[in-house]
Amino acid sequence: xxxxxxxxxxxxxxxxSSIEESIEMLxxxxxxxxxxxxxxxxxxxxxxxxxxxxxxQFLKLKDKVQELNLxxxxxLGKEVYYRDSLLELDNLLAIKDTxxxxxxxxxxxxxxxxxxxxxxxxxxxxxxxxxxxxxxYLKKSDYSKLKKTGALIQVNAAAIIGSEGLKRRFLSRYLxxxxxxxxxxxxxxxxxxxxxxxxxxxxxxxxKYGRAYAERLFLENPKKVLDAIK
Amino acid sequence: MENQExxxxxxxxxINILLRNWLLIGISTVLIALVAGVYAFRIxxxxxxxxxxIIVQVESSSELGFDYTTALRLVPSIAEFMKKDIVLNxxxxxxxxxxxxxxLRKGLSVTSSNTTFFVYVSYQSADPKLSKDIVEQIMIxxxxxxxxxxxxxxxxxxxxxxxxxxxxxxxxxxxxxxYVIIGILLGGIIGVGIVLVKELTNxxxxxxxxxxxxFDIQVLGVIPNFEVKEEL
Amino acid sequence: xxxxxxxETGNYQYxxxxxxxNSYVTESLQKLMVxxxxxxxxxxxKVIQFTSSMQSEGKTTLVSNLAYLLAQSGKKVxxxxxxxxRPKVNxxxxxxxKNGLTDYLLxxxxxxxxxxxxxxxxxxxTTGEKTTSVSNVLQxxxxxxxxxxxxxxxxxxxxxxxxxxxVSDALFINKISDGIVxxxxxxxxxxxxxxxxxxxxxxxxxxxIGFCMTQHKVPKGxxxxxxxxxxx
Numbered sequence: 015x016x017x018x019x020x021x022x023x024x025x026x027x028x029x030x031s032s033i034e035e036s037i038e039m040l041x042x043x044x045x046x047x048x049x050x051x052x053x054x055x056x057x058x059x060x061x062x063x064x065x066x067x068x069x070x071q072f073l074k075l076k077d078k079v080q081e082l083n084l085x086x087x088x089x090l091g092k093e094v095y096y097r098d099s100l101l102e103l104d105n106l107l108a109i110k111d112t113x114x115x116x117x118x119x120x121x122x123x124x125x126x127x128x129x130x131x132x133x134x135x136x137x138x139x140x141x142x143x144x145x146x147x148x149x150x151y152l153k154k155s156d157y158s159k160l161k162k163t164g165a166l167i168q169v170n171a172a173a174i175i176g177s178e179g180l181k182r183r184f185l186s187r188y189l190x191x192x193x194x195x196x197x198x199x200x201x202x203x204x205x206x207x208x209x210x211x212x213x214x215x216x217x218x219x220x221x222k223y224g225r226a227y228a229e230r231l232f233l234e235n236p237k238k239v240l241d242a243i244k
Numbered sequence: 245m246e247n248q249e250x251x252x253x254x255x256x257x258x259i260n261i262l263l264r265n266w267l268l269i270g271i272s273t274v275l276i277a278l279v280a281g282v283y284a285f286r287i288x289x290x291x292x293x294x295x296x297x298i299i300v301q302v303e304s305s306s307e308l309g310f311d312y313t314t315a316l317r318l319v320p321s322i323a324e325f326m327k328k329d330i331v332l333n334x335x336x337x338x339x340x341x342x343x344x345x346x347x348l349r350k351g352l353s354v355t356s357s358n359t360t361f362f363v364y365v366s367y368q369s370a371d372p373k374l375s376k377d378i379v380e381q382i383m384i385x386x387x388x389x390x391x392x393x394x395x396x397x398x399x400x401x402x403x404x405x406x407x408x409x410x411x412x413x414x415x416x417x418x419x420x421x422x423y424v425i426i427g428i429l430l431g432g433i434i435g436v437g438i439v440l441v442k443e444l445t446n447x448x449x450x451x452x453x454x455x456x457x458x459f460d461i462q463v464l465g466v467i468p469n470f471e472v473k474e475e476l
Numbered sequence: 477x478x479x480x481x482x483x484e485t486g487n488y489q490y491x492x493x494x495x496x497x498n499s500y501v502t503e504s505l506q507k508l509m510v511x512x513x514x515x516x517x518x519x520x521x522k523v524i525q526f527t528s529s530m531q532s533e534g535k536t537t538l539v540s541n542l543a544y545l546l547a548q549s550g551k552k553v554x555x556x557x558x559x560x561x562r563p564k565v566n567x568x569x570x571x572x573x574k575n576g577l578t579d580y581l582l583x584x585x586x587x588x589x590x591x592x593x594x595x596x597x598x599x600x601x602t603t604g605e606k607t608t609s610v611s612n613v614l615q616x617x618x619x620x621x622x623x624x625x626x627x628x629x630x631x632x633x634x635x636x637x638x639x640x641x642x643v644s645d646a647l648f649i650n651k652i653s654d655g656i657v658x659x660x661x662x663x664x665x666x667x668x669x670x671x672x673x674x675x676x677x678x679x680x681x682x683x684x685i686g687f688c689m690t691q692h693k694v695p696k697g698x699x700x701x702x703x704x705x706x707x708x
Binding site for chain 3: 446447448449450452455456458459461462463464465466467468469470472473474
Binding site for chain 3: 098101126129132133136137
C-alpha cells in the first residue's frame with residue numbers, strides 16, 4: 015500500500031513530536047503493509063527558513079530509516095491549507111517534483127472548493143482534496159462536480175473504519191459506493207489517537223468491494239502520484 | 245400590474261395547446277380510425293340478415309265472432325311461440341344444424357306490433373344462405389307444429405304462409421361506416437386527452453411558442469443542446 | 477478535426493462558435509445575434525443583462541458565444557461577469573479569477589488591470605476575489621460610474637448575472653443595464669418559476685428584450701428537414 019497523506023515527519027507540525035515517534039510510526043506502517051509513504055506536513059504560508067528546516071528534517075529521517083533498514087520508501091510533500099493568495103506559489107505547493115497538490119480547506123466556512131480546484135488546474139496542477147468527508151457543507155451533487163472540474167478525492171482511513179463518528183462513516187460509505195473516491199490515506203499524526211491505520215481500512219474496503227477496488231484506492235491511484243516524480 | 249397568479253388554464257390557452265399538438269391529435273385520430281376500420285373491414289365477421297313475415301289469420305266469422313282482445317293477444321303469442329325451443333329444435337332437426345336452440349335464438353329476431361297482424365321474422369348469420377334457410381324453416385316449422393300439435397291448438401290454422409319469400413341474407417353488420425366514424429371520434433378524443441394530460445403534468449417550457457404565448461415576449465433564438473467540456 | 481460528432485449532442489468547449497463555426501449550434505447562435513441586433517435597431521440596448529430563473533440554464537455559455545460572434549462581426553464587445561457568487565466567465569477563457577471587479581471596487585487594482593483581452597477580440601471582466609457583501613458591491617457608486625465610462629468605449633456590454641430566483645442580485649443590476657435577455661433552458665425550469673422570475677423582472681424599469689431558449693433537445697432527424705453535418 016502507498017500512503018500519500020501523513021504527518022510522520024517530526025517537529026514540523028502537529029504530527030510526530032520526535033524522531034523516535036516518527037520511527038515508531040514508520041515501523042507501524044511497515045507492519046500494516048505500507049511500502050511507500052509521502053510525508054505531508056501542514057503548509058499555510060511560505061517561509062524560506064521553515065522550508066529549509068523541513069528539508070533537513072526529511073533527510074535526517076531518511077538516513078535513520080536507512081540505518082535501521084526499514085523496508086519503506088519516503089517522499090516529501092505538503093498538505094496545503096488553501097487560500098487564493100497562495101496560488102502565486104504555483105508548483106511550490108505541490109508534492110515535490112510532481113504536479114499533484116494535496117489541498118485542504120476550512121471545515122466551517124464554504125470556500126468554494128470548485129473554484130479552488132479550477133484555479134489550481136489553470137496552473138496545470140492536479141489537486142487532491144484531502145479528507146473530503148470533513149467538509150459538511152458539500153452536497154451530494156458537489157462531489158461529482160468536483161471530480162468533473164478535475165480534482166482527485168482523498169478520504170481518511172479513520173472515516174472508513176468509523177473512528178471519526180457515524181456521520182463520516184456513512185458519508186465515506188456513500189462516496190465509496192458511488193466511486194467518488196480516488197485515494198484512501200491515513201493522515202496519521204502520532205502513535206496514540208491517530209495511529210497509522212491503513213490496513214484496517216483496506217480490509218473493510220476489500221471485504222465490501224473486492225480486491226480490484228481496494229487495490230485501486232490504496233495502491234494504484236497513489237502510485238500515480240509517485241510515478242509523476244521526475 | 246396584476247399580482248395575482250392565475251391557476252388553471254384559460255380557454256384560449258387551451259385552444260393554443262391543442263393547436264400546438266395538432267400532430268399528436270391527428271396521429272391518434274388516424275390510428276384509432278384505422279384500427280376501427282381494420283376491425284370493421286377485415287376482422288369482424290360480416291353478418292347477413294334474411295327476413296320475412298307471416299300474417300296471423302284472425303277469423304272474422306265462427307262461433308267466437310270477432311274478439312278484439314283475443315286477436316290482440318294472439319299476434320304477440322304467436323311471435324313468442326315462434327321463438328320457443330319446440331319450434332327451434334324442429335328447425336335444427338330439419339336443417340341438420342350443428343347448434344343448440346339457445347344459439348339459434350341469439351341470431352333470431354321475431355317481432356310483432358300491437359296494431360297489425362304481421363309477425364316479422366329475421367335471422368342474422370355469417371352464412372347468407374343459412375340465414376335464408378333458417379327464416380324459411382322457422383315459419384314452416386311453426387306452422388306445422390301449430391297445425392299438428394295439440395298443445396298449440398289455439399294456433400291451429402292461424403299462421404299463414406310467408407307473405408314475402410325470404411331472400412338470401414343481406415349484409416347487416418358490422419356497420420362499417422359507423423365504425424370508422426366512431427373510430428375517428430374516439431381517436432380525436434383520446435388524442436386530446438393525451439395532450440391535456442401531457443400538458444398538465446408537464447410544466448416546463450419545451451417549445452418557443454409556449455414562451456411566446458405565455459408572456460407576449462419574443463423569442464430571440466433557440467440554441468440546441470451541447471455539452472461543454474472545461475479543458476485546461 | 478472531427479468529421480462527424482459521435483454523440484447526439486456535440487462536445488465542445490465553451491466557445492462553440494469559435495471551435496465549430498459551421499455547426500448547427502453556431503447557426504442558431506448567429507440567428508440569435510441577428511434577432512438581437514434587429515431588436516436593437518434603434519440602438520437602445522447597449523448594456524444587456526442575461527439572466528434566468530434557475531442555475532445551469534446555459535447563460536454563461538450563451539453570453540460568451542454571443543460576445544464572440546458580435547466581436548467577429550466587427551462590434552466592440554465587453555463581457556462582464558456579475559455573478560459574484562458563482563463566477564464562470566473566467567472559466568470560459570481559462571484563467572484564474574483574479575484582478576476582477578471586486579478587486580477594482582475595493583481599490584486594489586486600477587481600471588487598466590481590470591479589463592482583460594481574449595484572443596478573439598472580446599474584452600472581459602471577471603468577478604475577482606470572493607466577497608461576502610455582494611449586494612453592497614452591486615449597488616455601489618463606483619460600479620455605476622465604471623459602467624458609465626465603459627458605455628462610451630464599447631458597442632455592446634454583455635453582463636452574465638445570477639438567476640433571478642436564487643438571489644436578488646439580478647434585480648440590482650437592472651439599474652445599470654438597458655435591457656434583459658431571459659434565458660430559458662429546454663424542459664428545465666418549471667413554468668411557475670419562470671413566471672415568477674419574469675414577474676419580478678417586469679417590476680423593474682429595465683425592459684425584457686426577449687427570450688432565448690437553450691439546451692434545446694431535438695432528435696436529429698427533425699432538424700427542419702435539413703441534415704446538418706457536424707464538421708468544422
